[in-house]
Amino acid sequence: MLSVIQSCPDPEKTLRNFKACLARVNSPERYEAFRSSGFFTLVREEGAGDTREEMLAALAAHFGLLEAEA
Numbered sequence: 001m002l003s004v005i006q007s008c009p010d011p012e013k014t015l016r017n018f019k020a021c022l023a024r025v026n027s028p029e030r031y032e033a034f035r036s037s038g039f040f041t042l043v044r045e046e047g048a049g050d051t052r053e054e055m056l057a058a059l060a061a062h063f064g065l066l067e068a069e070a
Helices: 002-006 012-026 028-035 052-062
Strands: none
Touching: 002 012
16 A cells, blocks of 8 residues: 555655545444444454454354354
């Protein structure tokens, strides 16, 4: 992503815009909108000990991708 930004005519302006977009998308208001949308969501909380494996397991369980245990 950084190489694409650096290839833009005004990389500094482009990077500022990208950072502003990230901040807007990752705002508490957006998180709450996603959380209350009715769609399945997972939020990794800082310090909560969430691991990638736990997130993948939660996704697999939600979408019925786990094989039945014998």
